[in-house]
Amino acid sequence: MSKFVLIDGHSILNRAFYGVPIFTNSEGLHTNAVFGFLNIMFKIIDSKQPDYMAVAFDVHQPTFRHEMFKDYKGTRKPMMEELREQVPVIKELLQKMNITTVELPGYEADDVIGTLSKKGEKAGMEVDVISGDRDLLQLASDHITICIPKTKKGQTTVEEYNTEGVRKLYKVTPTEFIDVKALMGDSSDNIPGVPGIGEKGATAIISQFGSIENAYDHADEISNTRNRNALLNNYEMAQMSKTLATINIQSPVEVTPEQCKLEDIYTEDALEMIKRLEFKSMIQRFGSVTSTNDCEGGFKYINNPFDADPIFEQAKNAENVGIFIYRNKDNFGVSLCFNNGNVYYIGKEGFVTEDYIIEKVRDLVNAKAKLTILNIKENNDILGNDDVESIFDISIAAYLLNPLQNTYDYDDIAREYLGMNVPAFDEIFPKTKKSETPSDEIPENILKYACYNAYVAYKAKDALTEKLKETEMLDIYNNVEIPLTYALYDMEQAGIMVAGDKLKEYGERLKTGIDALEKDIYAEAGHEFNINSPKQLGEILFGEMQLPGGKKTKTGYSTSASVLEKLEPDYPFVSKILEYRQLAKLKSTYADGLAVYIGKDNRIHGKFNQTITATGRISSTEPNLQNIPVRMPLGREIRKVFIPKEGCVFIDADYSQIELRILAHMSDDKNLIDAYNHSKDIHAATASLVFHVPLEEVTKEQRSNAKAVNFGIVYGISSFGLSNDLSISRKEAEQYIKDYFISYPGIKNYLDNSVKKAKEKGYSVTMFGRRRPIPELTSGNFMQRQFGERVAMNSPIQGSAADIMKIAMINVAKELKEKDLKSKIVLQVHDELLIEAYENEVEQVKDILKRNMEQAAHLNVPLDVDVQVGNNWDEAH
DNA sequence: ACGCTCACG
DNA sequence: ACGTACGTGAGCGTC
Numbered sequence: 001m002s003k004f005v006l007i008d009g010h011s012i013l014n015r016a017f018y019g020v021p022i023f024t025n026s027e028g029l030h031t032n033a034v035f036g037f038l039n040i041m042f043k044i045i046d047s048k049q050p051d052y053m054a055v056a057f058d059v060h061q062p063t064f065r066h067e068m069f070k071d072y073k074g075t076r077k078p079m080m081e082e083l084r085e086q087v088p089v090i091k092e093l094l095q096k097m098n099i100t101t102v103e104l105p106g107y108e109a110d111d112v113i114g115t116l117s118k119k120g121e122k123a124g125m126e127v128d129v130i131s132g133d134r135d136l137l138q139l140a141s142d143h144i145t146i147c148i149p150k151t152k153k154g155q156t157t158v159e160e161y162n163t164e165g166v167r168k169l170y171k172v173t174p175t176e177f178i179d180v181k182a183l184m185g186d187s188s189d190n191i192p193g194v195p196g197i198g199e200k201g202a203t204a205i206i207s208q209f210g211s212i213e214n215a216y217d218h219a220d221e222i223s224n225t226r227n228r229n230a231l232l233n234n235y236e237m238a239q240m241s242k243t244l245a246t247i248n249i250q251s252p253v254e255v256t257p258e259q260c261k262l263e264d265i266y267t268e269d270a271l272e273m274i275k276r277l278e279f280k281s282m283i284q285r286f287g288s289v290t291s292t293n294d295c296e297g298g299f300k301y302i303n304n305p306f307d308a309d310p311i312f313e314q315a316k317n318a319e320n321v322g323i324f325i326y327r328n329k330d331n332f333g334v335s336l337c338f339n340n341g342n343v344y345y346i347g348k349e350g351f352v353t354e355d356y357i358i359e360k361v362r363d364l365v366n367a368k369a370k371l372t373i374l375n376i377k378e379n380n381d382i383l384g385n386d387d388v389e390s391i392f393d394i395s396i397a398a399y400l401l402n403p404l405q406n407t408y409d410y411d412d413i414a415r416e417y418l419g420m421n422v423p424a425f426d427e428i429f430p431k432t433k434k435s436e437t438p439s440d441e442i443p444e445n446i447l448k449y450a451c452y453n454a455y456v457a458y459k460a461k462d463a464l465t466e467k468l469k470e471t472e473m474l475d476i477y478n479n480v481e482i483p484l485t486y487a488l489y490d491m492e493q494a495g496i497m498v499a500g501d502k503l504k505e506y507g508e509r510l511k512t513g514i515d516a517l518e519k520d521i522y523a524e525a526g527h528e529f530n531i532n533s534p535k536q537l538g539e540i541l542f543g544e545m546q547l548p549g550g551k552k553t554k555t556g557y558s559t560s561a562s563v564l565e566k567l568e569p570d571y572p573f574v575s576k577i578l579e580y581r582q583l584a585k586l587k588s589t590y591a592d593g594l595a596v597y598i599g600k601d602n603r604i605h606g607k608f609n610q611t612i613t614a615t616g617r618i619s620s621t622e623p624n625l626q627n628i629p630v631r632m633p634l635g636r637e638i639r640k641v642f643i644p645k646e647g648c649v650f651i652d653a654d655y656s657q658i659e660l661r662i663l664a665h666m667s668d669d670k671n672l673i674d675a676y677n678h679s680k681d682i683h684a685a686t687a688s689l690v691f692h693v694p695l696e697e698v699t700k701e702q703r704s705n706a707k708a709v710n711f712g713i714v715y716g717i718s719s720f721g722l723s724n725d726l727s728i729s730r731k732e733a734e735q736y737i738k739d740y741f742i743s744y745p746g747i748k749n750y751l752d753n754s755v756k757k758a759k760e761k762g763y764s765v766t767m768f769g770r771r772r773p774i775p776e777l778t779s780g781n782f783m784q785r786q787f788g789e790r791v792a793m794n795s796p797i798q799g800s801a802a803d804i805m806k807i808a809m810i811n812v813a814k815e816l817k818e819k820d821l822k823s824k825i826v827l828q829v830h831d832e833l834l835i836e837a838y839e840n841e842v843e844q845v846k847d848i849l850k851r852n853m854e855q856a857a858h859l860n861v862p863l864d865v866d867v868q869v870g871n872n873w874d875e876a877h
Numbered sequence: 878a879c880g881c882t883c884a885c886g
Numbered sequence: 887a888c889g890t891a892c893g894t895g896a897g898c899g900t901c
Contacts, residue, residue: 198887533899534881553881555900560882585883588897615893617886624895627885635884659886659892712891721891783889794892798886802893830886830893 004120004257005050006113008131009057009101013037013090015132015149017083018778021762025278033086034093035279040130040149042285045265046421048128054100054116054260056109057091093273097265100255107251110135114247117144120257128160135181135189138247140166140174171207180206182241183231191244192237196230205231212238281419298342299451301443303349305356311336311344312360316367322458323371325361325379326450330439334361335450337458343451347443358382365390372457374410376482377610380489388483394457396481397464399611400473403772408611410456417463422452476769476803481610484806487813487825488608488618494824494836495603496625496642498594503641507591510583517580524573531580534559547571582634590629590638597623608828615795616770616802617830626829630877639874644836648823649869651842652876653849654832656864657682658801659714665859666767666796669746676861683707689743690736709740713747714797716790751793758792766799767857768807804863805831808856815848827873834873842869 016036023032045053094101102112113129117139120127127144129136140146146161166174183202185193197205205227209215215222216235222228231238271286302308315321318338326333326345332354333347348354364371365385372392373379385391395408398416405412411424428449429437437446468474522528525545529536538557541547547567552558561581567574597604604623612619620626628642629635644650660682664672675685679695687698687706698706705726712722723733741748758764763773772795776788809828812835816823823845827834833853837845846867853865870876 530899532897535900555880558881581882585897589884589895593896612895613893617893619894620885621895624885627883627895629884631885715892716890718891720889725891782887786890790891798893801886832886 002051002125003048004052004117004125004127004260005044005048005054006117006120006127006129007041007044007053007055008109008113008129008133008136009055009090010087010109011132012040012130012149013087014083016040017086018780019775022082025276027276029089029277030082030086031089031277031279033083034090034277037090038093038279038282042282044128044130044147050128050262052120052125052257052260053262054102054255054257055094056112056116057087057101057103058109059103059105059107089277093270093277096267096269096273098263098267099265100260102253102255104251104253107248111248111251112253114139114249115251115253116255116257116260118249119253120144123257125257135186135245136247137161137166137170138174138177138181138245139249170203172203176206176210178245178247179210179212179242181245182212182238185241186245189244191241193241194230194234194238197227201227201230212242281417283419285419285421299447300342300344301447302344302346303352305351308344308346308352308360311346312364314338315364316369319370320458320461321364321369321371322454322456322461323361323364323373324450324453324457325373325382326446326453328437328439328441331437331441331446332357333446333450335454337451337454343455343458345447345450347446372461374408374413374453374457376485377489377492380486386486388478388486391482392457392461392465393482393485394460394464395611396485397468397477398460400477400481400770401464401467401471403611403614403616404775410453413460413464414452414456417460417467418456420456420459422456423448425449428452471771472769473771480768480803480806480810483810483814485610487809488610490813491608491825491828492605494826495599495601495605496826496834496836497603497645498598499641499643500595500598500602503591503595503598503638506637506641507587507595510587510591514580514583514587517576517583521573521576521580524576531577532584537577541567541574541577547574582632586629586635586638590635594623594638613802614772614791615799616766616772616806617798618802618806618828625827628873636874639877640872642873643871648836648838649842649871650873650876651823651835651837651845651849651867651869652832652873653835653853653865653867654829654877655801655805655853656866658804658831658863659797660710661859661861661863662767662797662800662804663714663747663750664861666800667744667747667750668860669744669750671744672747673861683710686710686740686743690739705736709736712737713740713751714794716751716793718786718790754796755789755792758788764792764795764799766796766803768800768803770799770803772799800857801831804857805833805853808853809833811852811856812848815852816845819844819848821845821848832877834876837869 013033017033020032020036022030024030091101104112113136117127117129121141121143128147129139129144130147132148134148136146140161140163142163148159150159163174166177170177170180172180180202181191183194183197183205184199185191201224205215205222209218215231219228219232222231266286271283274282274286302311315336315338320338322337324335326335331348333345334357335343335345337343346352346357348357361382362384365383368390370390372394375395376383376391376393383391394413398408398413409424411422414420414422425434428445429441432438468477518531521531525540529540531537535556537559541559542549542557549563549567552563561578564574564578594604597606599605606623606625607621609619609621629638661676664676671689675682679685683706684695684698684703686709687702688695690706690709691702693702708722708726715721717737719730719733719737722736723730726733754764758774759777763771765771774788774791776784777792779785779788805828809825812833813825821841821844823835823837823841825833826836833849835845835849850865850867854863857863868876
């Protein structure tokens with residue numbers, strides 16, 4: 001079936017304008033919105049592969065009534081000049097790309113889209129409408145999908161709605177959605193709506209009656225009196241709103257869907273213009289015009305040493321060698337791409353054995369060949385390297401440049417930094433899991449996959465290096481992230497020993513407890529049910545048993561611990577559920593969950609990921625060793641099964657309040673710095689200042705409240721969050737915060753400045769120059785923007801702490817190696833390092849840990865590290 | 878695939 | 887008027 005894509009021009013341009021930092025070309029022409037628009041459009045063309053396409057624009061340039069810009073429609077605040085000047089540019093470019101643009105005097109773009117989409121559907125096309133606006137949802141049908149690109153954490157994801165999608169979200173059909181909108185109104189579209197009826201009321205009424213008219217005729221059946229009266233008193237207003245809200249699907253558009261046939265869009269004219277706009281990363285898309293693709297077809301399969309040897313030799317002296325190591329259970333090979341433009345895949349076959357390939361790769365490493373690879377850590381078993389100078393890691397570079405991406409595969413990097421669309425793993429190996437490419441895989445596919453990987457690595461190195469320089473992150477790349485990769489590799493290799501039999505026993509103990517609780521709970525409830533199902537549990541507690549505390553989540557009742565804890569005093573039976581939950585969690589996630597990862601060496605070799613978090617922390621998976629219980633005694637028991645090997649002990653070192661100390665340093669607040677220099681107990685000192693009591697008279701409660709405030713500050717305080725945490729009123733929480741900022745004026749100043757700077761630049765920065773983009777700061781949504789502000793306050797602090805720990809780890813690992821000690825880092829838990837230390841090395845290791853961790857950074861307050869020794873993780877912590 | 882819940886810093 | 891503390895990962899149930 002043919003695919004017809006319709007783009008809401010102004011809406012997408014507007015989104016692009018706010019989603020892309022403002023910039024100009026060297027002529028001074030603003031181009032950011034055009035750039036963003038093209039990115040979105042290319043993404044759509046790649047993913048939807050449309051046969052037909054058109055872009056609709058509103059005819060009238062917006063009129064300007066107010067100083068401040070709000071949105072692109074003329075009825076509202078005016079469009080910013082920087083955006084307005086880009087409208088003709090994108091139109092011209094689209095024309096040069098032979099893409100149909102449509103505008104109709106007297107009608108809105110919505111009407112054009114509505115009309116064309118329905119015509120397309122009638123002609124048997126599959127229609128996709130691309131818009132940032134929810135208004136268009138009324139057009140959805142079984143063959144018309146409304147696609148709304150969303151920027152989530154800097155990533156654009158697309159929400160798609162057909163009839164079913166709209167029904168799921170709003171509980172009404174797309175046509176009924178018009179009535180919903182008419183009732184609730186939309187200030188941004190100048191639809192008045194019915195005063196007193198909001199989104200909730202509107203959906204309730206329309207899902208019951210189907211239309212405003214029908215609801216009016218049966219007004220006596222509207223159960224909510226407020227809604228009923230609102231409708232009765234404003235019926236005319238509602239009808240007028242409906243007219244305004246309805247998109248005209250019979251506007252006199254002249255072009256037919258068939259005339260929107262998508263021809264070659266990568267024309268000479270368009271390329272010319274792309275060059276003038278200076279969208280360098282997009283030039284490659286027009287490759288077919290300028291030159292043939294310099295990579296595809298240049299893939300060469302090599303299966304004998306006579307051909308392979310000289311290739312490895314050439315690679316030794318090349319300026320840059322993209323390399324990829326392919327392996328699955330039966331295949332093995334290495335692909336290389338360097339100066340001469342060819343990409344070679346040397347695969348295991350005949351005389352080319354696995355050992356031969358490994359030896360040749362090691363030769364390259366030892367010869368200090370300038371290798372570029374997607375991921376050093378995953379390949380270091382073969383690279384066998386700890387020379388941090390010679391190998392470039394493109395995934396780590398890409399992560400530093402934008403830590404918000406979900407993946408850093410070669411295809412992502414090609415798209416982002418080379419403006420190229422290369423086939424991804426899933427496209428080359430359809431419906432195959434990455435970990436297990438089948439042994440009978442077609443050799444051409446392996447060749448293609450391996451060569452694209454090496455090619456992208458080769459190509460991307462310079463682009464990434466350049467960007468790292470531009471963003472002043474080359475230093476943190478070279479001196480923190482890359483050395484860390486090797487430290488993490490060693491840590492993963494080391495693994496941690498776990499007493500499997502003890503873990504099993506622990507699980508059995510939990511099982512006994514769970515069974516008993518289960519019986520009690522069934523007895524109280526009167527029948528059996530799945531306690532693990534929040535849905536069933538909610539229905540039983542709040543439905544059948546009629547406990548107070550109504551709905552909270554979208555899907556039903558909330559049964560979270562915080563809700564249940566409030567019920568506990570009045571309904572002791574609820575504690576059984578809480579206790580059950582606790583035991584069930586411990587059993588499934590930890591007792592049973594960890595057991596499957598214990599290897600033949602009695603150790604767990606978890607993964608420590610370096611390209612996941614937004615702030616720069618590392619993350620832990622398969623299993624997660626960074627969330628092993630510690631707060632509750634029963635959970636803490638698990639830590640006793642983590643043990644050092646024979647002849648070793650554990651040494652645990654953790655930073656004391658590193659984030660607050662960083663806050664003291666970065667804010668340069670005199671009082672907080674003084675508090676750290678004079679008091680051991682920072683929370684008590686804070687309590688004393690905030691509550692105006694002498695230090696000695698601070699009560700336990702005051703101290704713990706002050707502690708909560710301290711945490712809150714680091715998280716980007718909000719009165720709501722604090723009030724929730726402390727179970728106090730928002731008013732009280734507000735007062736606490738006020739008093740806190742009076743006590744520490746430097747902190748207030750610093751946090752305000754963090755937000756201000758982040759808004760100016762679009763990202764926040766740590767002490768060591770690590771950046772985190774915060775796209776939420778420019779969101780039109782108040783809540784999102786507030787989230788962005790909290791992130792702007794928290795990220796530099798959390799991120800700097802992460803940087804410091806990374807530096808410490810590198811230095812600890814380095815000194816252990818230099819001194820030829822056999823002790824090894826086995827775990828990192830954000831502010832804690834666990835070392836498996838040989839008994840005769842204990843004193844030395846303690847010193848190495850404390851010294852390197854405390855000296856990892858020089859702040860204007862001391863960094864304090866607690867070091868403890870024990871025979872299991874619990875004892876050492 | 879996604880939401881809920883809960884474990885950690 | 888609205889719904890929030892920051893950063894993660896895993897297991898489970900539900901769709």
